[in-house]
Amino acid sequence: MSDIRLAIVGVGNCASALVQGLDYYKNGDKSGLIQNEIGGYTVGDIKVVAAFDVDERKVGKPLGTALKAAPNCTPWFTRDLSGEGVTVLMGNILDGVAAHMAEYEEDVSFRPSSQESVDVVKALRESKANVLISYLPVGSEKAAKFYASCCLEAGVAMVNCMPVFIASDKEWADKFREKKLPIVGDDIKSQLGATIVHRTLAQLFAERGITVKRSYQLNTGGNTDFLNMLSQDRLKSKRISKTEAVASALPAEHNSKLHIGPSDYVPWLQDNKCCFLRIEGEGFAGQPIELELRLSVMDSPNSAGCAMDAIRYCAAALDRGLSGPLEAPSAFFMKRPPVQLTFKDAQDGMEEVLAKPMLSPVKG
Numbered sequence: 006m007s008d009i010r011l012a013i014v015g016v017g018n019c020a021s022a023l024v025q026g027l028d029y030y031k032n033g034d035k036s037g038l039i040q041n042e043i044g045g046y047t048v049g050d051i052k053v054v055a056a057f058d059v060d061e062r063k064v065g066k067p068l069g070t071a072l073k074a075a076p077n078c079t080p081w082f083t084r085d086l087s088g089e090g091v092t093v094l095m096g097n098i099l100d101g102v103a104a105h106m107a108e109y110e111e112d113v114s115f116r117p118s119s120q121e122s123v124d125v126v127k128a129l130r131e132s133k134a135n136v137l138i139s140y141l142p143v144g145s146e147k148a149a150k151f152y153a154s155c156c157l158e159a160g161v162a163m164v165n166c167m168p169v170f171i172a173s174d175k176e177w178a179d180k181f182r183e184k185k186l187p188i189v190g191d192d193i194k195s196q197l198g199a200t201i202v203h204r205t206l207a208q209l210f211a212e213r214g215i216t217v218k219r220s221y222q223l224n225t226g227g228n229t230d231f232l233n234m235l236s237q238d239r240l241k242s243k244r245i246s247k248t249e250a251v252a253s254a255l256p257a258e259h260n261s262k263l264h265i266g267p268s269d270y271v272p273w274l275q276d277n278k279c280c281f282l283r284i285e286g287e288g289f290a291g292q293p294i295e296l297e298l299r300l301s302v303m304d305s306p307n308s309a310g311c312a313m314d315a316i317r318y319c320a321a322a323l324d325r326g327l328s329g330p331l332e333a334p335s336a337f338f339m340k341r342p343p344v345q346l347t348f349k350d351a352q353d354g355m356e357e358v359l360a361k362p363m364l365s366p367v368k369g
């Protein structure tokens with residue numbers, strides 16, 4: 006039996022939650038998962054074989070140690086992983102580290118290593134990785150494209166959890182198709198987060214004949230993702246991704262006044278994300294309807310369930326010879342998929358992926 010051999014780019018909070026989750030769920034516990042088995046793969050079939058980062062407190066360290074290193078702040082909910090046998094390799098920094106990080110205390114911000122980058126393609130080949138997951142910081146346009154190119158060269162499928170548009174960009178989608186590699190992207194949704202709650206409620210307004218006149222979704226958090234997003238320059242694609250995810254659930258005439266995005270960095274919140282949501286609508290005979298909601302989640306564990314499933318759909322697609330962007334899994338798990346689908350259409354599309362005949366299974 007062979008496993009899904011996973012490479013991780015960005016050993017931050019989301020990677021910590023994912024790797025801890027692989028340990029937490031390896032013995033078959035199902036509570037808290039979206040799906041237990043996908044295309045024959047359980048969570049226990051995902052093995053991390055390579056990891057890349059650029060922070061001096063993570064590079065050269067065993068993965069389990071690096072996942073606990075500052076500035077990571079997501080809760081530790083599983084056993085000690087330091088003996089897993091993967092050492093974090095120096096990646097290519099490019100635009101991964103925002104300049105304003107240097108102005109903040111080192112326990113909450115990035116500290117780039119001065120080491121030379123390894124040959125990422127060679128490292129991917131040597132590790133025999135078949136799926137790479139990208140957890141780069143928002144705004145890392147060059148770095149995101151660099152690692153996507155490495156996937157293409159090394160023959161590795163990709164799950165793009167960050168909002169640089171690769172799966173949803175035609176040129177990049179074609180490159181993955183040409184190399185016969187599947188990709189799920191872009192910008193991972195949380196399992197039950199602000200995007201899915203906002204989308205569902207907005208859709209409910211529309212379905213009940215209420216016109217959505219105005220809405221905001223203000224998000225606050227205290228992890229490095231929120232610190233990084235203080236830079237408005239880095240934020241453009243994140244705003245597009247989050248706004249489109251809600252706008253696509255509404256008829257066009259409802260979309261004019263949506264204000265959605267990361268709103269502030271509150272250090273003491275750490276990995277706790279709080280979303281403040283308001284929807285103003287007009288109902289029968291133009292009468293007003295207002296809804297206010299506060300959602301509090303642990304940000305990084307909340308994305309790990311979706312990531313585990315996206316990884317397994319990539320492996321299932323490799324088994325079936327499918328390539329390019331996987332539309333239904335991308336629509337289900339990502340904020341900015343190539344095509345936005347309703348929940349039901351995305352679920353049906355995912356079943357169709359698994360119903361395709363197998364070629365040469367990753368899992369033998």
Ligand SMILES: NC(=O)c1ccc[n+]([C@@H]2O[C@H](COP(=O)([O-])OP(=O)(O)OC[C@H]3O[C@@H](n4cnc5c(N)ncnc54)[C@H](O)[C@@H]3O)[C@@H](O)[C@H]2O)c1
Binds near residue numbers: 077142195
């Ligand atoms: N629920 C969620 O937390 C959630 C949801 C949707 C999307 N995302 C996105 O996922 C991404 C990761 O989020 P996170 O909370 O883990 O961020 P994080 O800040 O905790 O981790 C990012 C990691 O990337 C490393 N890094 C920076 N530049 C690099 C480079 N060039 N090469 C390799 N590593 C590099 C950093 O050192 C850090 O360890 C972000 O883009 C975020 O917006 C997160």
